[in-house]
Amino acid sequence: MIDSLTPDFEILLVDDEEAWLRSISMTLAMSGGINNVVRCSDSRKVPELLRSRPIGLVLLDLNMPNLSGQDLLPAIIEEHPEVPVIVLSGLNQVSVAVECMQKGAFDFFVKTVEEERLIQGIHRAIRMIDLQRENREMKSRILSDRLENAEAFADILTADRAMLSIFRYIEAVAGSSQPILITGESGVGKELVARAVHKVSRRPGQLVSVNVAGLDDQIFSDTLFGHTRGAFTGAELPRSGMIERAADGTLFLDEIGDLAITSQVKLLRLLQEGEYFSLGSDVPKRMNARVVVATHHDLAAKQAAGEFRKDFYYRLCGHHIHIPALRERPDDIPLLFDHFLEEAARELKKKKPTVPKELPVLLTNYSFPGNVRELRALVYDAMSRHEAHMLSMETFKRVLGKDQNRPVRLNEQGERSVFVPSEPLPPLHEVADLLVAEAMRRAGGNQSIACRLIGVSQPALSKRLKKTGDSAP
Numbered sequence: 123m124i125d126s127l128t129p130d131f132e133i134l135l136v137d138d139e140e141a142w143l144r145s146i147s148m149t150l151a152m153s154g155g156i157n158n159v160v161r162c163s164d165s166r167k168v169p170e171l172l173r174s175r176p177i178g179l180v181l182l183d184l185n186m187p188n189l190s191g192q193d194l195l196p197a198i199i200e201e202h203p204e205v206p207v208i209v210l211s212g213l214n215q216v217s218v219a220v221e222c223m224q225k226g227a228f229d230f231f232v233k234t235v236e237e238e239r240l241i242q243g244i245h246r247a248i249r250m251i252d253l254q255r256e257n258r259e260m261k262s263r264i265l266s267d268r269l270e271n272a273e274a275f276a277d278i279l280t281a282d283r284a285m286l287s288i289f290r291y292i293e294a295v296a297g298s299s300q301p302i303l304i305t306g307e308s309g310v311g312k313e314l315v316a317r318a319v320h321k322v323s324r325r326p327g328q329l330v331s332v333n334v335a336g337l338d339d340q341i342f343s344d345t346l347f348g349h350t351r352g353a354f355t356g357a358e359l360p361r362s363g364m365i366e367r368a369a370d371g372t373l374f375l376d377e378i379g380d381l382a383i384t385s386q387v388k389l390l391r392l393l394q395e396g397e398y399f400s401l402g403s404d405v406p407k408r409m410n411a412r413v414v415v416a417t418h419h420d421l422a423a424k425q426a427a428g429e430f431r432k433d434f435y436y437r438l439c440g441h442h443i444h445i446p447a448l449r450e451r452p453d454d455i456p457l458l459f460d461h462f463l464e465e466a467a468r469e470l471k472k473k474k475p476t477v478p479k480e481l482p483v484l485l486t487n488y489s490f491p492g493n494v495r496e497l498r499a500l501v502y503d504a505m506s507r508h509e510a511h512m513l514s515m516e517t518f519k520r521v522l523g524k525d526q527n528r529p530v531r532l533n534e535q536g537e538r539s540v541f542v543p544s545e546p547l548p549p550l551h552e553v554a555d556l557l558v559a560e561a562m563r564r565a566g567g568n569q570s571i572a573c574r575l576i577g578v579s580q581p582a583l584s585k586r587l588k589k590t591g592d593s594a595p
């Protein structure tokens with residue numbers, strides 16, 4: 123059962139046979155999930171309809187009295203070049219098809235064609251209109267710096283420019299019906315972003331989340347598609363699937379990189395055809411949910427390893443959002459730290475403590491393999507142990523001290539290296555001076571923080587600083 127109008131623009135059906143108009147409208151609604159149609163049996167009214175209604179696509183019969191499709195086609199294309207026209211003809215004549223395509227028709231079908239192919243052609247045109255609209259929106263959003271739906275992003279704290287461009291990209295693609303792929307390391311906030319996509323889309327249905335990792339194909343199909351009574355042993359009652367629950371809303375499939383190949387095939391077919399069968403039923407149902415998927419895996423690498431289908435990957439990555447790791451957006455670290463500190467203090471009913479001034483700097487230089495989730499857990503752990511006025515460094519020292527994941531540059535042989543192979547090596551004292559200067563810069567001039575960053579004692583650091591100071595011109 124479809125409550126809303128699909129697509130979100132009108133499709134004008136033009137044919138002088140009322141009976142055909144009625145039957146094609148029903149077919150489109152029942153088999154194609156398309157119900158936003160306007161019927162017109164008098165072709166002379168087409169120009170006025172196109173001027174006065176939000177028509178995005180025209181299905182045009184060729185042979186009509188008074189004003190034929192052949193005469194209308196060039197007029198529509200000239201006046202409304204943004205509206206694709208699909209031509210329908212009672213005759214299967216190649217020359218007529220070629221002529222229509224040359225005049226600018228989007229597609230051509232013989233009326234006796236299988237309905238399935240006609241519906242696919244209409245869906246193709248809808249997809250193209252969606253993409254053109256997104257392109258236009260994207261251009262205008264990228265040119266402006268403003269967010270139209272700032273409230274939809276209120277849960278995602280950030281001061282990072284890359285994240286703000288992601289928000290603008292979400293605003294540009296949120297209205298489309300195409301799937302969105304969200305990637306990024308574990309704990310970067312992919313689920314929060316999926317929620318924001320749903321909010322910005324303003325779809326009236328709900329956001330339904332399914333973690334597909336570890337689901338075998340049978341459970342995956344049952345979860346998504348539902349089943350009829352008696353579909354398998356134990357199916358005593360019929361159950362609707364998550365696709366149905368997400369009708370008019372968003373279906374969020376988390377951990378898509380862990381989906382079994384057999385299930386990938388089913389999901390790909392669903393995305394292509396928009397149709398599925400509940401287990402035990404041979405009556406097709408239409409999906410009316412927007413699909414958003416997320417993974418922390420590198421899907422291109424999985425695809426190269428044969429663990430992820432190429433066709434499925436390309437179907438998913440039309441709209442791709444990659445969320446940078448927390449270490450790549452250092453400005454977010456103090457911001458989120460303070461936010462979680464306040465949140466933890468509130469939840470644990472403690473007073474927000476004073477923070478040792480070296481802590482935010484040390485955190486900004488930590489690699490955070492677990493990203494925002496790890497930062498939040500660290501703050502909560504510290505706050506639950508905290509008793510004094512000043513926040514204890516104990517929790518943080520444990521992880522900061524053994525940071526094995528510092529990003530290092532690798533040379534062509536895959537070995538750790540910070541040097542450019544084609545350039546001569548600097549002398550040892552120069553490297554040490556550069557390291558000290560960089561540590562002091564990152565530590566904002568604080569020597570005790572700089573010591574921690576590069577693992578030297580305070581006397582050793584001040585000795586070296588004194589020496590560089592003495593030798594400075």
Ligand SMILES: Nc1ncnc2c1ncn2[C@@H]1O[C@H](COP(=O)(O)OP(=O)(O)OP(=O)(O)O)[C@@H](O)[C@H]1O
Nearest residue numbers: 277278279307308309310311312313314418494495
């Ligand atoms: N920018 C942010 N502002 C506030 N909270 C955030 C932000 N990013 C992430 N979080 C919080 O961090 C935690 C992890 O976020 P989320 O579950 O969205 O990550 P994820 O990328 O989906 O992780 P996974 O790959 O493990 O599923 C959540 O508690 C979330 O609320």
